[in-house]
Each structure stands twice: as C-alpha cells, then as structure tokens.
Amino acid sequence: MDTAIIPVVVIGVGFVAQFIFQQGITSRYDYQCDNCGQKFSLTPFAASVTPHRFGGGKFASCPYCGVRSWVLPVPKQ
Numbered sequence: 001m002d003t004a005i006i007p008v009v010v011i012g013v014g015f016v017a018q019f020i021f022q023q024g025i026t027s028r029y030d031y032q033c034d035n036c037g038q039k040f041s042l043t044p045f046a047a048s049v050t051p052h053r054f055g056g057g058k059f060a061s062c063p064y065c066g067v068r069s070w071v072l073p074v075p076k077q
Contacts, residue, residue, distance in 0.1 A: 028075065029073040029074065029075060030073070030075075031060060033064065033065060033071055034069050034072070035067040036064055036067070038062060038064040039074060040062065040063050042058065042060060053070065056073040058070070058073075059071075
C-alpha cells in the first residue's frame with residue numbers, strides 16, 4: 001500500500017466524523033444573527049465547513065439580512 005494515501009484517508013474520515021457530529025448539533029440548535037436578530041438553521045454540510053469558535057459560534061451569512069458575522073447557537077423550540 002502506498003503511504004501517500006494515508007493522510008487522504010485520515011482527512012476523509014475526519015470530514016465524515018465532523019459531518020455526522022454536525023447532524024446531531026443542527027437538529028438541536030438554530031443560530032441567531034447578531035445584526036438583525038433572526039433565527040435560522042444551517043445545513044449539516046454548511047455547519048461543518050464554516051469557521052467556528054469554542055462555544056459553538058459560527059462565522060456564517062444570515063439568510064435574512066445577508067450580513068456575514070459570528071452567529072450564536074440557540075436551542076430549537
């Protein structure tokens with residue numbers, strides 16, 4: 001087996017694990033825009049690839065006002 005493929009496999013497994021984890025998170029939380037205050041959901045893929053902070057904040061674009069900023073998670077009702 002070629003050892004050059006090992007990093008590719010490890011990165012792929014990491015992305016799959018992150019996607020599965022984000023499916024659980026996105027089913028329980030919405031995100032609230034700091035600019036307009038609207039709550040919105042992110043797809044598991046979008047939640048996986050957006051930059052994030054410790055504590056759950058994500059750098060995402062609000063679908064209502066279009067501003068890209070740090071959004072905070074809020075429990076779904």
